[in-house]
Amino acid sequence: MFTKYIFFFLSILALYSALMVLMSKKPIHSVLYLTLTFFAIAGHYVLLNAQFLAVVHVIVYAGAIMVLFLFTVMLLNLNKEEVSPKPLWIKTVVIIAGGTLMIVLIGIFRGYDIAIKTDPFLTQIGLVKNLGRVLYKDYLLPFELSSILFLTAMVGAVLLGKKEQI
Amino acid sequence: MGTFILYKTILASCILMISLLVAMYSTLIERKVAGFFQDRLGPDRAGPWGLFQPLADGIKLFFKEEFMPNTADKFLYILGPSLTMLIALLTSAAIPWGSNLVINGKEYPLQVADINIGILYIFAIVSIGVYGIMIGGWASNNKYALLGAIRASSQMISYELAMSLAIIAVVMMTGSLSLKDIVQQQHGFNWNVWYQPAAFLIFLVCAFAECNRSPFDLPECETELVGGYHTEYSSMKLGFYLFAEYINMFISAAVMATLFFGGYNFPFMDKLALSPNAMATIGFFVLFTKITFLGFVFMWVRWTLPRFRYDQLMRLGWKAMIPLAILNIVITGIVILIR
Structure with missing residues (x-):
């Protein structure tokens, strides 16, 4: 083949x-x-x-x-190729x-x-149709929870990267 | 199977030739349009109305001296422009250039690959489009080139987000990711731009940014960065970078015509009652008319608006375009639910 x-x-x-x-x-x-x-x-x-x-x-x-x-x-x-042993x-x-x-x-x-x-x-x-059906029907809660996890990580990164307010 | 492969090969080569030819002549049209906006003639020495000017430019670029900085990373220095050109040409595979041709009772679609995730394919290509510029800018080992490359990549990453969010509203209306389905749903005069004007405007602004066109041409901003990411390039390698910009412009005009202006559809197409082959031919020329107009819009904006400042560019991308696109998605969702 x-x-x-x-x-x-x-x-x-x-x-x-x-x-x-x-x-x-x-x-x-x-x-x-x-x-x-x-x-x-x-x-x-x-x-x-x-x-x-x-x-x-x-x-x-x-x-x-x-x-x-x-x-x-x-x-x-x-x-610079610095290989420190x-x-x-x-x-x-x-x-x-x-x-x-x-x-x-x-x-x-x-x-x-x-x-x-x-x-x-x-x-x-x-294929996208079947995948979407599985994700949004059978695994809706885990899917949404993982998206919240991503959002939390994003907010955390923004907070960590932010300069101190004067 | 044999005729299938043969047909696809012929179609792909035709599309490749057409993209290159269009890109070649857009350089002339750009200069003519610039002349028109600045009340002068534009190039008119080579041939009638300057028609041979692109040939003259091409020959000039080929015969210029090849120069490579000796601190450059040799392989990546050559890879940069080649990759830019390759990625610019990849997108045209998923665009439907016309309805089906019928030869001896068999249907031949005027589309190289009808993948059911056509839009995502285009986004994938757009998202890797930044590699050529980044690699080229870094490999030159020049501070201005590196600054240009970094500007290009942050700009393209920022505007990619708003671009994909704008498309989601269109996908929600169509219910399909396939470009062929999206075009067929806009049959006649039922174009997406009437239903999604906000999405179209966001997409247009983002397309300017993705193609590094004015008013967002900060990666090659000559008043600050000498020449931007291609400062160290000469000869046809520079030519590839410049040429890829025009191919990108042509392809993004084609994508916009497909997504928002009905692709090969035109008003009153059912009243004509022509054979499928005639319809396919007319559709192809209709699509090209739309692409030409959108290409003209690109040039119009370039010679009308001044360049943005970098912080203005970022603010527009993150604080105006992305919230607008999300708002558009929410409104579209509500309207679909109510209907």
């Missing part, structure tokens, strides 16, 4: 750019690679017939959050924490039945 090749292309792109986020020397390059990762994942959503999720993913992550990231990194002027105890802690996370992930996937029950290319749940 044609979609299979697209799947492999997108997966390789996502993994490569995710690795490059960690390995690039310049912070700006890391941010741009992260954006590329988001695009590859949006492509996966399209393959799963979840167009709405794909487009919202691009609008929110690539279009808003990553632009703000880029903005901040540009203003901070982190361009971290002390040994930090390295040890990082390795232990990361290794534990990896063990947890492997444990999850070992116990999980990965075999796909339905054909992902034919499922209709990702």
Whole structure:
């Protein structure tokens, strides 16, 4: 199938750019690679017939959050390549924490039945009409509660960023 | 399947060619309009009425010296203008350019991709449109270019919000995110602009800001920033930035014509009783007339209004446009409920 090749292309792109986020020397390059990762994942959503999720993913992550990231990194002027060697105890802690996370992930996937029950290319749940029906009928309360959570976070950020009134 | 792919390829290439051609000649029209507003002739040396002026400009840009600052980030410096051009051309895929053509009993829609989330697709492209400018401005390693890029991105993020909120009112009326459905509901003279004038005005103002056009052309404000984000660019790389602005203008005029002015619909279209192919052709030219008029509005505003100050721009975006758009949504919702 044609979609299979697209799947492999997108997966390789996502993994490569995710690795490059960690390995690039310049912070700006890391941010741009992260954006590329988001695009590859949006492509996966399209393959799963979840167009709405794909487009919202691009609008929110690539279009808003990553632009703000880029903005901040540009203003901070982190361009100078200063690699300060971290002390040994930090390295040890990082390795232990990361290794534990990896063990947890492997444990999850070992116990999980990965075999796909339905054909992902034919499922209709990702189309905007069905998604809207599910969100506003079956999960109305959690949906509205999470929007209130976002609003609270926004108000909090504005309050924290505001200068003291004289 | 084979004819389908062939047809889509031909259609996509045609739309690409038309966008480039329109963008090329809008540079001439812009200068002619500027001449008209300032009571002078405008370019008239190259060919009759200056018709070859865009060709002369293009050739000039191609033969200018390539210059790259040696402190620039080489890859990103080249990526900037290319990305701007690519993203500018992407939007036209979702716009319905006419009703269906019928050839040998089979229907061929004059739209490259009829996705059921057409509007959101356009917003996604608009929201990533800022990358080309930001990358170019940063990679030049020049303070003025960086300032221009930062201005461009904060301006585009701010006006994107009001733009999408303005569209929500239209989507609420139509009940569909597909551009094709939105156009078909405006059949005849039933255009959205009569029902949603406030949404149209907000969208128009935001479109000026998104295209970095005057009165919101602060990213390239030459009195403060030399040339803005493209200060360090020369030759065809500069050409790409300038050219992408005209493509953006053409596409946003097309989006506005589609959303608010009925796309390819025109009054009394049912009384004509013509074949579908003739209707599709007439519809295509009707849409182009609307786009030309809206493009003229862009130029009209540019040569009439002075440039805003940066704090005025931000205040207008956040304190006038967004509350107005939200108010418009609330009123639309109430009216839909009552009806």
